[in-house]
Amino acid sequence: xxxxxxxxxxxxxxxxxxxxxxxxxxxxxxxxxxxxxxxxxxxxxxxxxxxxxxxxxxxxxxxxxxxxxxxxxxxxxxxxxxxxxxxxxxxxxxxxxxxxxxxxxxxxxxxxxxxxxxxxxxxxxxxxxxxxxxxxxxxxxxxxxxxxxxxxxxxxxxxxxxxxxxxxxxxxxxxxxxxxxxxxxxxxxxx
Amino acid sequence: xxxxxxxxxxxxxxxxxxxxxxxxxxxxxxxxxxxxxxxxxxxxxxxxxxxxxxxxxxxxxxxxxxxxxxxxxxxxxxxxxxxxxxxxxxxxxxxxxxxxxxxxxxxxxxxxxxxxxxxxxxxxxxxxxxxxxxxxxxxxxxxxxxxxxxxxxxxxxxxxxxxxxxxxxxxxxxxxxxxxxxxxxxxxxxx
DNA sequence: GTCTATAGTCTGATAGAC
DNA sequence: GTCTATCAGACTATAGAC
Numbered sequence: 177x178x179x180x181x182x183x184x185x186x187x188x189x190x191x192x193x194x195x196x197x198x199x200x201x202x203x204x205x206x207x208x209x210x211x212x213x214x215x216x217x218x219x220x221x222x223x224x225x226x227x228x229x230x231x232x233x234x235x236x237x238x239x240x241x242x243x244x245x246x247x248x249x250x251x252x253x254x255x256x257x258x259x260x261x262x263x264x265x266x267x268x269x270x271x272x273x274x275x276x277x278x279x280x281x282x283x284x285x286x287x288x289x290x291x292x293x294x295x296x297x298x299x300x301x302x303x304x305x306x307x308x309x310x311x312x313x314x315x316x317x318x319x320x321x322x323x324x325x326x327x328x329x330x331x332x333x334x335x336x337x338x339x340x341x342x343x344x345x346x347x348x349x350x351x352x353x354x355x356x357x358x359x360x361x362x363x364x365x366x367x
Numbered sequence: 368x369x370x371x372x373x374x375x376x377x378x379x380x381x382x383x384x385x386x387x388x389x390x391x392x393x394x395x396x397x398x399x400x401x402x403x404x405x406x407x408x409x410x411x412x413x414x415x416x417x418x419x420x421x422x423x424x425x426x427x428x429x430x431x432x433x434x435x436x437x438x439x440x441x442x443x444x445x446x447x448x449x450x451x452x453x454x455x456x457x458x459x460x461x462x463x464x465x466x467x468x469x470x471x472x473x474x475x476x477x478x479x480x481x482x483x484x485x486x487x488x489x490x491x492x493x494x495x496x497x498x499x500x501x502x503x504x505x506x507x508x509x510x511x512x513x514x515x516x517x518x519x520x521x522x523x524x525x526x527x528x529x530x531x532x533x534x535x536x537x538x539x540x541x542x543x544x545x546x547x548x549x550x551x552x553x554x555x556x557x558x
Numbered sequence: 559g560t561c562t563a564t565a566g567t568c569t570g571a572t573a574g575a576c
Numbered sequence: 577g578t579c580t581a582t583c584a585g586a587c588t589a590t591a592g593a594c
Contacts, residue, residue, distance in 0.1 A: 201479075203394035207588060220560045222572090222589065288392075328541075329548045334529025336523040343522055351518075358519045363553055376577090398570060413571065556583045561594075569586070576579075 186224050186234070189214050194235045194279040202232055202286045231288060233294040239279025240301040243272045247308055258315040262322075263360050265312050269337050270352035274344050284338050309334065323363050333363065377415050377425070380405050384518050385426045385470040392425055393477045423477060424485040424488055426478035429490040430470025434463045449506040454551050456503050465535050475529050500525065512555050524554065 188360055192213050196205045211218040214348075223229045250268040254260045272280040283302075291297065313330045316322045324327060336359055368435075383404045398419055402409040416422045441455040463471040465466045481489065504521045507513045514522060527550055535546075 200543075201394065203392065208586090208588080216559085217561060218588085219562075219590080221521040223559060228588070255548070312558055322553070324549055324553050328546065329553060331530070331534055332550055332553060334527070336526040338530055339526025342526075355519065358515055362513070362515050362520060362523060365556070397566090397568080407577085408579060409570085410572080410580075414577060419570065559594105562593100563591090563593105565588105565590075567587080567589105570584100572580100572583080574591090575581105576577105 183224075188222075188233070189224055190234045190238055193231050194239065194282050195277075197232070197235060197282045197286060198277050198331060202282070202289045229291055229294065232282070233298065235279050236287065236290065236294075236297055237301065239272075239281070239283035240298065240305060243280045243283070244301065244308070245256070246272055247305065251308075251312070258312070258319050258321050259360065259364060261291050262316050262364075264357055266333075266337060266356035266359055267353055269334075270340060270355055273337070273341055274346065274352050274355075276319075277341070281341055285341070288319060289341075299314065306330070306334075316364070317325040323365065329363075333359070344367045371400055373430075378429075380412075380415055381422070381425045382469070384422050384471050385430065388423070388426060388473045388477060389468050393473070393480045400417075415482070418483065420482055423473070423480060424489065426470050427474040427478065427481065427485075428489055428492065430463075430472070430474035431489065431496060434460065434471045434474070435492065435496045435499070437463055438496065442503070449503070449510050449512050450551065450555060452503050453507050453512070453555075454547055456500060457524075457528060457547035457550055458544055460525075461531060461546055464528070464532055465537065465543050465546075468532070468537075474531075474533055476532070495523075507555070514556065520554075522551070 193205075193210055196213055207221055208218045209233065211221050214221070221231075225234070234297060246268045247265055250264040251261055254264050270276075273284075287295070287302075293311070310326065310330050311324070313326060313333070317324075317326060317329070339358075340355060344350075380401075383545070384396075384401055387400060387404055398412055399409045401411050401422065406414070412422075416425070437459045438456055440558075441459040442452060445455050447449045463469075464475075478486070478493075501517065501521050504513070504517060504524070508517060508520070531546060535541075
C-alpha cells in the first residue's frame with residue numbers, strides 16, 4: 177500500500193475524485209464510480225488510498241492549499257489599497273470555486289464528512305485561509321471602507337461567496353470577476 | 368398505505384425527520400435511524416411514507432411553507448419603510464434557520480437530493496419565497512437604500528444568510544436579530 | 559499497479575401476522 | 577398502526593494471483 181505519498185498518479189486521481197464529489201456529493205459517490213472514472217477497477221483504488229475517507233482528505237487538502245496559494249498570489253500583485261485587496265481576495269476565491277468547480281468546493285461543502293483526525297490535521301490550513309480573509313477585512317475596516325463587526329462581516333462575505341456555487345451558471349454572461357466587483361461594491365461605502 | 372395525508376402523526380414524524388436530516392444529512396440518515404427516533408420499527412415507517420424520498424419531500428415542503436408564512440407575517444407587521452421590510456425578512460429567515468435548526472435548513476441544503484418529480488412539485492413554493500425576497504430588494508433598490516444588480520444582490524444576501532447555518536453558535540451571545548441588523552447595516556447606504 | 563473474486567455489512571423496502 | 581422476518585441489492589474493503 178502506497179499511502180500518504182505525492183505521486184503524480186495520486187494527484188491525478190485526487191483531481192478526478194474532486195470532480196465526482198462535487199457532482200454527486202461525497203456520500204453518494206461510490207468507490208466503484210471513482211474507480212471507473214479513473215479507468216481502473218474498484219479494488220485497485222486501495223493501492224493508492226487507504227480508504228474512502230483518505231480520498232476525501234486528499235481532495236480537501238488540495239483544494240484548500242490551492243485556494244490559499246492563489247489568494248496569496250493575488251494579494252502579492254496588489255498595492256496596499258484595501259479595496260483592491262478585498263477585490264483580489266473575492267476574485268481569487270470565486271475563481272477557485274467557479275472556474276473548474278473542483279477541490280475547493282469539496283473543501284467547503286464536505287468538510288463535515290471528514291473524520292475527526294483528518295479534520296484536526298486540516299484545520300490549520302483552513303484557519304490560515306480564513307486568517308488571510310480576516311486580515312484583509314481588518315484593513316478595510318481600519319480605513320472605514322466597510323463598517324461593522326469583523327467576525328460577522330467576514331462570515332457574511334464568505335457566505336455570499338460560497339453560496340454562489342449553488343446558483344452560478346458558468347455558461348451565463350457573468351464572470352467571477354463581475355461577481356467579485358458587484359459584491360465589493362455592495363458592501364463598501366462610497367469614499 | 369396512508370400516503371399523502373396530513374395526519375398529526377405524520378406531521379410529528381416529519382418534524383423528527385427534519386432534525387435528523389440536519390444533524391446527519393439526508394444520505395447518511397437511514398430508515399432505521401428515523402424509525403428509532405420515532406419510537407417505531409423501520410418497517411412501520413412505510414405505513415406513513417411511500418419511501419425515503421417522500422420523507423424528504425415532506426420535510427422540505429414543511430420547511431418552505433413555514434418560512435414563507437413567517438416571512439409574510441413579518442412583512443405584514445411592517446410599515447412601508449424599505450429598510451424595515453428588509454430587516455424583517457432577514458430576521459424571519461434567520462429565525463427559521465437558527466432557532467430550532469429544522470425543516471428550512473433541510474429545504475436549503477438537501478434540495479438537490481429530491482427526485483425530479485418532487486423538485487418540480489415543490490419549485491412553486493420555493494419560487495414564491497424567493498419572489499418575496501426580490502420584491503423587498505426591489506423596493507430597497509428603488510429608493511437607493513442599496514445599489515447594484517437586483518439578481519446578484521438577492522443571491523448574495525441569501526448566501527450570507529444561508530451560510531450562517533455553518534458557523535452560528537446558538538449558545539453564543541448573538542441572536543438572529545443581531546445578525547439581521549448587522550447584515551442590513553452592511554449592505555445599506557447611509558441615508 | 560492492476561486484476562478477479564468475494565467477504566462481511568448495511569441499505570431501502572416488502573409481506574403478512576396481530 | 578405496529579410488529580417480525582426477510583429479501584435483494586449495494587456498499588467498503590481485503591486477499592492473493594499476475
